[in-house]
Amino acid sequence: MNRPPEVDRAAAGRAAVAARQARAAVKAAVAAGERDALSVAEAAWRDPAGVEGSLRVRELLGSLRGFGPVRVAAVLEELGISPVKKLGGLGVRQRQALGDWLRGRSATTERGRLVVLAGPTAVGKGTVSAFIRDHHPDVLLSVSATTRAPRPGERDGVHYYFVSDAEFDRMVEADEFLEWATVHNLSRYGTPRPPVEATLASGRSVLLEIDLQGARQVKRAMPEAVLVFLLPPTWDELVRRLIGRGTETAAEQARRLETAKVELAAQDEFDVHVVNDNVERAAQEVVDLLTAVRSAHAPTPRDIDRNRS
Numbered sequence: 001m002n003r004p005p006e007v008d009r010a011a012a013g014r015a016a017v018a019a020r021q022a023r024a025a026v027k028a029a030v031a032a033g034e035r036d037a038l039s040v041a042e043a044a045w046r047d048p049a050g051v052e053g054s055l056r057v058r059e060l061l062g063s064l065r066g067f068g069p070v071r072v073a074a075v076l077e078e079l080g081i082s083p084v085k086k087l088g089g090l091g092v093r094q095r096q097a098l099g100d101w102l103r104g105r106s107a108t109t110e111r112g113r114l115v116v117l118a119g120p121t122a123v124g125k126g127t128v129s130a131f132i133r134d135h136h137p138d139v140l141l142s143v144s145a146t147t148r149a150p151r152p153g154e155r156d157g158v159h160y161y162f163v164s165d166a167e168f169d170r171m172v173e174a175d176e177f178l179e180w181a182t183v184h185n186l187s188r189y190g191t192p193r194p195p196v197e198a199t200l201a202s203g204r205s206v207l208l209e210i211d212l213q214g215a216r217q218v219k220r221a222m223p224e225a226v227l228v229f230l231l232p233p234t235w236d237e238l239v240r241r242l243i244g245r246g247t248e249t250a251a252e253q254a255r256r257l258e259t260a261k262v263e264l265a266a267q268d269e270f271d272v273h274v275v276n277d278n279v280e281r282a283a284q285e286v287v288d289l290l291t292a293v294r295s296a297h298a299p300t301p302r303d304i305d306r307n308r309s
Ligand SMILES: Nc1ncnc2c1ncn2[C@@H]1O[C@H](COP(=O)(O)OP(=O)(O)OP(=O)(O)O)[C@@H](O)[C@H]1O
Pocket: 119, 120, 121, 122, 123, 124, 125, 126, 127, 128, 241, 242, 244, 245, 276, 277, 278, 279
């Protein structure tokens, strides 16, 4: 049966809006450093009719950090690509030229810093990380996956990706984690690898707020990562914070305090120690590590630590 033309027009309009939104999401992911521009181009060439394939080359270039219209136009001219060309419509030579250019660019972009924030339960890791997320949008705060249930007020994709045991198993099998661990002998937590890799490659810094086992795994996988141990002013204050937070049962609090003793005993494995007696100051010390300029004269984490003691 033939449908009236206005029905077809409405469906086509909805499809166009959806395609525009999908393209905008790809551009936003590249701009945020969550997707690497070369992998977007390669996806377009694998499937020219897909979302990436319908992205214009100038839109992809315009999503790169520091690339305004003038710089984009200059690169398009250098590569001999028309400003209206879509990624999926590039010929073999143009694909080669753009691919080489993107590869060369990522080789010369200085990688961002990876800082790992760990420390005993209730010391304030989440509080300090949230302060950094709210005041330093240039830093990517990695969102972990966990099998634990959300607490009141926690949102999926913001505080954690709340996943089932089966989904966590699948992610482990697919090697999707940079690190993962069973924490407090209870739930599993893991750092999704792709956003961390893409963000570091784009030159932005990444903060991981994870437990001791995860911190050790990251140091093995990426020795250049800076491990920060957050300390409470005193043991009694740590206990006060845990009980005052009121999010765990008495049994769970006792279990967490046992883990805390083990974690405090491992603090010498860390590059830097930060005492969380004041959230803003502790956050600033972590941010200084994330943004420190890497030059011959820049302080190393151990210098910063030494100067404080
Ligand atoms: N500098 C500080 N001074 C006083 N209270 C603080 C400070 N930092 C954090 N807190 C409080 O301590 C409690 C525990 O903080 P938070 O939940 O951030 O700890 P955490 O290290 O992330 O814990 P966990 O590892 O168990 O998730 C919270 O109630 C928080 O408001």
